[in-house]
Amino acid sequence: MPETILSVPPADGLFLEDLAAGQSFRSQGRTITEADLTMFSMLSGDWNPIHSDAEFAKATPFGERLVHGVFGIAVVTGLMDQAGWFRTSAIAMLDIEGWKFALPITIGDTLTCRMDITSVRRTSKGDAGVVGRRFTLENQHGKAVQSGDIGMLVRVRTIGEGNN
Numbered sequence: 001m002p003e004t005i006l007s008v009p010p011a012d013g014l015f016l017e018d019l020a021a022g023q024s025f026r027s028q029g030r031t032i033t034e035a036d037l038t039m040f041s042m043l044s045g046d047w048n049p050i051h052s053d054a055e056f057a058k059a060t061p062f063g064e065r066l067v068h069g070v071f072g073i074a075v076v077t078g079l080m081d082q083a084g085w086f087r088t089s090a091i092a093m094l095d096i097e098g099w100k101f102a103l104p105i106t107i108g109d110t111l112t113c114r115m116d117i118t119s120v121r122r123t124s125k126g127d128a129g130v131v132g133r134r135f136t137l138e139n140q141h142g143k144a145v146q147s148g149d150i151g152m153l154v155r156v157r158t159i160g161e162g163n164n
Helices: 034-044 054-058 071-083
Strands: 003-005 024-026 090-101 110-122 128-138 144-155
Touching: 034 071, 071 090, 071 110, 071 128, 071 144
Parallel strands: 003 024
Antiparallel strands: 024 110, 090 144, 110 128, 128 144
């Protein structure tokens, strides 16, 4: 299936019936700022010099400070929320598997999130579904900086109408 770009978020989000393996969605971009790095350092308590000391970071192979790797996962969830994909249908995140940190994130990078639906199935009770999703966080150059699978439990619009 071709990639779908949702420029106008659905009013109530995507439900199980709206999803099929092979669909792809892309978020709008978000530029990472100095404030993002500082606030994440404060929240996490991680003040490693690669994040907080510009002179130290200049002497590393990267030549500049890096944004925390796990910040990328938070950006994925934020971009997904802003896109409205699961606005009222999300029940719970189930797992994170195989998360890869391919390239560093730096201040000034503009990131977008691609979500590929890998599997869709209704639960045995029929009142929810499990959705397999592969996320790729890409920078402004179209390069994948992070990727991995995040399973999710999603509401159905109509209970008891067979399995997807």
